[in-house]
Amino acid sequence: MSRASLQRAVLALVAFAVVVAPAHGQATPAAGAPARRALIRAGRLIDGLADAPRSAQGVLVEGERIVAVGPYAELAGRAEGADRIDLSGMTVLPGLIDNHTHVLLQGDITAADYDEQLLKESIPYRTIRATVAARTALLNGFTTIRDLETEGAMYADVDLKTAIARGIVPGPHMFVATRAFAPTGMYPLLGYSWELKMPEGVQIVDGPDEIRKAVREQVKYGADWIKVYADRRYYVAADGRLRSWVNFTDEEFKAFVDEAHRLGRKVAAHAVAWDGVDAALRAGVNTIEHGDGLTPDLIDRMVKQHVYWCPTIYVGVYVAQGRGGAWPKMIELERQAFGVALKRGMLPLISFGTDAGGYAWTENQAKEFGYMVKYGMTPMQAIKSATSVAARLLDQEDSLGTVAPGRYADLIATKGDPLADVAELERVKFVMKGGLVYRNDRRGRNDNVGEGRSRGAARRGAAEARTRPDSPPVAHLGAK
Numbered sequence: 001m002s003r004a005s006l007q008r009a010v011l012a013l014v015a016f017a018v019v020v021a022p023a024h025g026q027a028t029p030a031a032g033a034p035a036r037r038a039l040i041r042a043g044r045l046i047d048g049l050a051d052a053p054r055s056a057q058g059v060l061v062e063g064e065r066i067v068a069v070g071p072y073a074e075l076a077g078r079a080e081g082a083d084r085i086d087l088s089g090m091t092v093l094p095g096l097i098d099n100h101t102h103v104l105l106q107g108d109i110t111a112a113d114y115d116e117q118l119l120k121e122s123i124p125y126r127t128i129r130a131t132v133a134a135r136t137a138l139l140n141g142f143t144t145i146r147d148l149e150t151e152g153a154m155y156a157d158v159d160l161k162t163a164i165a166r167g168i169v170p171g172p173h174m175f176v177a178t179r180a181f182a183p184t185g186m187y188p189l190l191g192y193s194w195e196l197k198m199p200e201g202v203q204i205v206d207g208p209d210e211i212r213k214a215v216r217e218q219v220k221y222g223a224d225w226i227k228v229y230a231d232r233r234y235y236v237a238a239d240g241r242l243r244s245w246v247n248f249t250d251e252e253f254k255a256f257v258d259e260a261h262r263l264g265r266k267v268a269a270h271a272v273a274w275d276g277v278d279a280a281l282r283a284g285v286n287t288i289e290h291g292d293g294l295t296p297d298l299i300d301r302m303v304k305q306h307v308y309w310c311p312t313i314y315v316g317v318y319v320a321q322g323r324g325g326a327w328p329k330m331i332e333l334e335r336q337a338f339g340v341a342l343k344r345g346m347l348p349l350i351s352f353g354t355d356a357g358g359y360a361w362t363e364n365q366a367k368e369f370g371y372m373v374k375y376g377m378t379p380m381q382a383i384k385s386a387t388s389v390a391a392r393l394l395d396q397e398d399s400l401g402t403v404a405p406g407r408y409a410d411l412i413a414t415k416g417d418p419l420a421d422v423a424e425l426e427r428v429k430f431v432m433k434g435g436l437v438y439r440n441d442r443r444g445r446n447d448n449v450g451e452g453r454s455r456g457a458a459r460r461g462a463a464e465a466r467t468r469p470d471s472p473p474v475a476h477l478g479a480k
């Protein structure tokens with residue numbers, strides 16, 4: 001470890017202590033003590049459901065939940081003793097939800113990048129870095145993530161989720177997929193001598209019986225979702241469609257979906273091209289990830305079957321030049337697919353999902369918003385895709401994704417108007433998750449909450465969250 005990176009590691013620990021200690025204290029009031037209350041004064045409120053913002057609103061928070069929302073003047077009268085948080089110069093929104101992340105991956109443009117990570121970094125090391133990724137996501141305004149597989153890091157996502165839930169490290173609410181699935185020979189690491197036993201980026205399974213057992217095993221160890229790699233080897237066919245090789249037989253796909261659903265888990269399918277999406281839809285999966293090659297027929301089937309789509313646009317742009325092949329063309333195909341999907345009634349099923357981790361965590365996930373708007377959504381539609389729509393994908397609409405009584409007090413704020421310039425979401429100034437403030441730099445500084453904080457240390461914390469990792473990035477959209 002270089003001196004600079006050692007120094008950064010020490011700073012990270014210092015920053016953790018500053019961010020976490022007060023937050024943890026607030027999270028666990030003494031037994032019998034009344035839950036702490038806070039009244040937020042919102043200049044404008046985008047609640048995640050309504051089509052227009054409302055001005056001069058108040059949000060009353062008790063403990064980790066929202067208990068009332070309404071005109072500020074009204075709420076102020078019945079919020080005696082509550083802490084006041086003045087965001088009257090800002091736009092307040094629900095905490096953002098990213099339904100496709102990889103906190104255990106640090107960017108992977110080429111196969112060599114990916115292999116290096118699995119070969120040279122231990123799972124404990126990768127998990128330490130994942131804590132930084134999780135904190136980065138939170139400070140960027142993402143209060144919930146669906147983390148769609150660990151890329152060879154086994155069940156480390158479950159451990160990170162537990163540590164966040166217990167207040168050990170700061171991070172978003174997590175829904176995790178653990179190891180993901182592909183069949184023999186269809187996922188990295190590939191191309192090494194047969195004499196070597198190489199690590200796998202997923203859990204390798206073949207045949208329905210093995211699949212059922214493996215799904216049970218992942219659920220046993222904490223999987224909230226089951227992730228399946230449906231296809232690979234993408235190519236543009238003569239008819240202009242993006243085609244691919246399908247990873248599993250129909251019988252195998254069915255086994256995933258039946259077993260997962262029987263155990264109360266939903267299935268996310270990595271399906272980039274026509275053949276992969278077709279097979280995944282025939283099996284009855286719940287979400288399509290990437291879907292660059294969606295065609296009108298597939299889009300109609302998704303709408304009919306109520307299947308969600310996480311387009312992950314920016315990661316495709318990010319890796320295309322480095323990967324070559326069909327990848328640059330896929331950007332244009334996905335742009336077309338996005339426009340067609342909007343025209344054919346798919347809006348309520350398009351969920352914000354970025355594949356962060358497929359690109360370095362130093363890139364702000366919120367860049368995805370700009371592409372969604374450029375491809376045809378209004379800023380409000382893009383915001384809903386990352387709030388109320390994303391919460392529905394997770395079956396969490398009663399807890400997440402909207403500013404309403406009963407929901408978690410997950411709130412963010414921007415200084416400028418995100419409806420005028422959606423890139424404002426790349427400059428989030430205030431982050432509250434579960435009633436605890438993790439970021440508050442509305443006067444140009446990053447307080448990172450809580451009593452007894454040191455502003456200097458808080459600033460170092462913010463800087464650390466942006467620190468570029470030392471090792472080169474790694475690749476997973478993978479299975480090229």
Ligand SMILES: [Zn+2]
Pocket residue numbers: 100101102148355358477
């Ligand atoms: Zn991914």
